[in-house]
Amino acid sequence: MGLREQLFRYRPCNAQEEADRRRMLDCLDRFPDVLTRDNALCHFTGSSWIANADRTRVLMVYHNIYRSWSWTGGHADGESDLAAVALREASEETGLRGARLLSEELFSLEILTVPGHVRRGQYVSAHLHLNCTYLLIADEAETVRIKPDENSGVAWMGLSEAVSRCTEPEMQIVYSKLNEKLTGCPV
Numbered sequence: 001m002g003l004r005e006q007l008f009r010y011r012p013c014n015a016q017e018e019a020d021r022r023r024m025l026d027c028l029d030r031f032p033d034v035l036t037r038d039n040a041l042c043h044f045t046g047s048s049w050i051a052n053a054d055r056t057r058v059l060m061v062y063h064n065i066y067r068s069w070s071w072t073g074g075h076a077d078g079e080s081d082l083a084a085v086a087l088r089e090a091s092e093e094t095g096l097r098g099a100r101l102l103s104e105e106l107f108s109l110e111i112l113t114v115p116g117h118v119r120r121g122q123y124v125s126a127h128l129h130l131n132c133t134y135l136l137i138a139d140e141a142e143t144v145r146i147k148p149d150e151n152s153g154v155a156w157m158g159l160s161e162a163v164s165r166c167t168e169p170e171m172q173i174v175y176s177k178l179n180e181k182l183t184g185c186p187v
Contacts, residue, residue, distance in 0.1 A: 001104065003035075003044070003080045004028055006132070010106045013181060020111045024130045034130070035076045042111075042128035046085030047073030049107060049178045050099060050136045058162045058182075059138060061093050061146070062153030065117055068167040069157070071175070073131065086134040094154050095145035099138040108133035108181060110174055133178065159183070 001009075007025050012018040024044075033039040049071055050059040063070040074089035076082060083104055090099050112129040144154040157165065159179040166172050 003082060003132075006082075006106055007109075010109065012109065013177070017109045020109045020130075023111060024109065027130055035080060036078050037075055040125055040127055042130055044076040044082060045073055045112075045129040045131045046076060046082035046089065047071050047131055047133045048086040048090040048099075048136045049133055049182065050090055050094070050096070050138050051182055052140045052156065053137060055182050057140065057156045057158055058179075059094060059096070059144070060155055060157050060162050060165070061151040062155075063151055064149075065119065066168060068171065069153070069155075069162065069165040070151075070168075070171065071133075071178075073133075082132040083134050086132075087136070090136055090138075093147050093150060095147075096138050096142055098142055099136045102135040102137050106132055107135040108174075108178055112174075113170070135182070 007021055010021060012021055027034050027042055031039050034042065035044050037043055060069045061072055072090045072093040074085060076085055079085050083101055087101065090096055110131045110133065112131050114127050114129055116126045117124055140156050146152055146154055163172050163175045163179065166175055
């Protein structure tokens with residue numbers, strides 16, 4: 001299923017997701033380069049909310065740029081299969097090899113502001129991430145590792161701990177929403 005169809009079929013859980021879904025569909029129509037960073041205004045990203053089997057803990061990384069505990073994820077970089085992007089980024093950022101998508105369907109949607117920052121010695125202007133989140137299930141016993149150029153910590157946390165250890169207030173709102181969805185998500 002293509003990205004447009006995923007977005008069209010997605011059933012938002014609140015007003016934020018409905019508004020973001022409409023804007024994402026609009027961006028797909030307006031910008032031919034919205035799947036790449038060539039679009040300096042906004043571009044698609046794929047993220048993962050990685051939970052253990054009983055959905056009581058999530059895997060977080062300490063993100064070097066944001067200086068905060070964070071989910072995993074990354075830029076589409078031309079790839080329209082954002083579930084594949086989310087899986088790849090989860091593996092790259094944590095070392096997990098056995099994480100699996102609970103569903104090919106979207107778990108959550110967010111349009112996120114990214115402040116201007118320096119990455120690999122170059123300034124990146126402020127922009128928007130049109131983020132598609134997927135729910136991954138992983139084994140807590142699997143060995144994890146950091147990815148030094150992106151993060152300096154990888155740890156399993158209880159659901160409330162994942163929110164409280166995040167230092168970005170806007171992301172605490174997102175992670176709280178994800179936790180609410182996680183605990184109400186059918187097996």
